[in-house]
Amino acid sequence: MNLLITEQAGITRITLNRPNEGNLLQLDDLRELAAAVTAAGAGENARAIVLAATGPDFCRGRGAGPASATKPTAVQMRSRVIDPILAAYRAIYDSPVPVIAAVQGPALGFGCAIASACDVLIASDRARFSLPEMEKNLPPTLAMSAHLRRVAPKMTAYLVLSLAEIDAKRAAETGLASMVVPHESFAQAIDELTATIASRQPVALRAIKEYLRSAPYMESRGAADFGANLLASVLSSQ
Template identity: 30%
Template sequence: MEQQYVKYKVNDRIATITLNRPEKRNALNAQVVTELKNAFTEAANDAEAKVIVLAAEGDAFCAGADLAYLQSLQKNTYEENLEDSSHLKELFHQIYTHPKVVIAKIQGHAIAGGSGLATVCDYSFTVPKAMFGYTEVRIGFIPAIVMVFLLRKIGEGKSKELLLSGELIDAERAVSMGLINNVVEADLLDQAVQEFADRLVKKNSGQSMTYTKQMIASVQEMSLEAGLDFAAAQNAKARASEDCQKGIGAFLNKEKPTW
């Protein structure tokens, strides 16, 4: 599928989805969101891809919404704006619930919707110079969709600190708040992400990672009793899976399973 702003490739079972709009700091508009959705759908259906890396070209990871595009939407009806907003909602939900692990490789600033993309990924690596923040309140907008995911990720207190202030934080602060997983020097970023993705590919069952990720997304909405019932059912289901039988058999035979 030919795409203008998003590139897709697979190498050694790692799919790399790359934002490729550096002249606009990889800002999001309807076409970019569509192309991201297309790429994540392709990765979900790609038997050669076990893990996904979300990356970007240029100095910035993603500057958030394209403000010229956002301004043009002010002429829309409520129904038209709801359709466009739902488009972004679907992308964030797609990444958050994607059957494959998604690793963000953040080589530069991730602002507003860019921080939103980082929020919904499963792991994130960044560089010391990168800044993060949800700056929507500073332009009279609101960080509505990402808020749903950020509250889950870092809790109410830290979310309020970021969402209500609109202030930017550096990479180390982002790690301390639980927004980002790792900070590495810029010249080591590619290597660090590659090594981490390789470990997931070679050491972990893809099926097990899928089930675990899906459970994390689901159980938070349940009561304690409902969550435990769901967990017990998933536990029983996993025992009968091919990967579980293969993994336990290899362990008992003192072998390493080949995933």
């Protein structure tokens, strides 16, 4: 298994565990990741999910699979390669509880996208971010979809077109990262955040995630009414 999964006090930690290969993810790993995120959010007492990694790299992207003897059709490419990637993104979006990316090192390509898809991104000052797919003339439209409503479109366009690798400070300045902490205190920062979340009621945390997921697609009045309904539901349950 290339994922390590632990749970304590309603906090599930899913850790990418292929450090000798930069935590590159194969298609089977993506399916496993999507299933793990979905399962972690399904528990009645689930409060949050932390996506982390072992070794110096968070995730250097998607690993190259075995070469095909024949060129796949567009339909085959969609089902074999694209759908597992989208399933990983959607598992995070659809999770009923917040998902936190704990990025301790380089997050490149798919690694950058999956971290961006999370609701909160805590970065070590050793973290780096890039979308380098255009080096091979591959438009990273799937990764770009993970950035929607998470990162300013102009920043996403810059990362894609320039092939630049930005540091954690720049990522925080542009909204890609929620906060940056010194690497020496990175683990402590994650523990402190998860301890705070673990002390909150699941119903309140689920309301926050539902609002984060849905409100950005609403006009302002609808978003306010949606928030009011969520709050009323939480208050009536306490």
